[in-house]
Structure formats: C-alpha cells, structure tokens
Amino acid sequence: EPEVTQTPSHQVTQMGQEVILRCVPISNHLYFYWYRQILGQKVEFLVSFYNNEISEKSEIFDDQFSVERPDGSNFTLKIRSTKLEDSAMYFCASTSGDWGSYEQYFGPGTRLTVT
C-alpha cells in the first residue's frame, strides 16, 4: 500500500540554524500539507500546496518557513532560522484531490529538536 515517507525521523539543530524536512507524498496525490504537533498537544495545520504553489497557510507559517516541490516526488519544508519554540513533530500529508476524497494521509513525522 502506498504511503507518505519522511526524512529524517529525528533532527537536532541549534537555534538559528536552517533545517530542511523532506517528504515524499503518495505518488498520484496532488495536494500536499505540513502540520506540526508540539509535544503532547494537538496537531496544527501549517500550509497546503497544490499545483506548485501555496494554496493556504496558517498564521504559524510566517516568513521563516517555506515549502518547495523541487522535483516530481519530494516536498520540503524549510525553516530558515530555527527557534526553540519550533521544536515539535512535523508531519507531511497528501491527498489525491479526487472529488469527495478529502482524507489526508500522513507520514510518520520528523521530530525536530532545537537546542
């Protein structure tokens, strides 16, 4: 069964450093998402991406964040200058875009620790 994959599974970085989190969505899916979950809290939407552009973003997704689909398979989230409060689990998700089929399939997550 096709699945969303994410690398790395755990990333430790120092405050102020740039990080890139990588995702490979399910191959025939057209919509891609990033969410984050601070430890023990609920899952929060960051951004959605369709047709090579951002279609929606939350107030969390400020200028420090960017997303890119550099090729036909990868979808990346970049954080330019990490802060302590960026420490969280970051989930990538994708959905097919077929009418009525709005369930998003999530990857296993990347745990980002900012020290």
Next chain:
Amino acid sequence: AQKVTQAQTEISVVEKEDVTLDCVYETRDTTYYLFWYKQPPSGELVFLIRRNSFDEQNEISGRYSWNFQKSTSSFNFTITASQVVDSAVYFCALKPLGTDKLIFGTGTRLQVFP
C-alpha cells in the same frame, strides 16, 4: 468559529470493555467533512474514517463504529471489545468545504489494560 472539542482527555478501560470517544464540532458551513485519526505510541497518524456532512448514516468497520449526529454536532467513535493494541491517542478532525486544512481536536488518550 470552526472548532473541534474532545472533552475526554484520557480514558482507561480493561480489555474487552466497550469504549466511546466523544467529538463535538462547530462550523457554520453546511458542507463539511469529519475524520478520525489514530496516533499509536510510535507517533504516526493513521486515518480511520471520513464522514461527509450530507451523509448521516452510521458506519461500522469490525470492532469500530461511528455515530454521526448533525442535530448535536457530534461524531462519536465506539470501540467494541477493546484490545491492548487499541491503546493510542485518537484525534477527531474537521475539514470545512473551501479550506484545505484539517482542524484537529486535542485528542483523547485511550489506555486499554490487559
């Protein structure tokens, strides 16, 4: 406001007990979608079910069943004859039409003891 409330923070049951996880949502939209996801201790989010606002039929899948009631804005999830492997955090989520995002509740941690 669009919101999902899962009032039960944590539930503990003994194996083979039935358990119901509550979910109440708020939206002004007439078309929307509701979801349940499971987050086991390993951390991934596993899709369980989607329900469309215009389809109020309840659904059963094995030991899982879902009760959608628009009149009370609830979408409750029942596990029958719970098993230790059901131990996880369960999230209810809302997707209004016209937005890409899923709005998650705070989750209910279910612990099933042998």
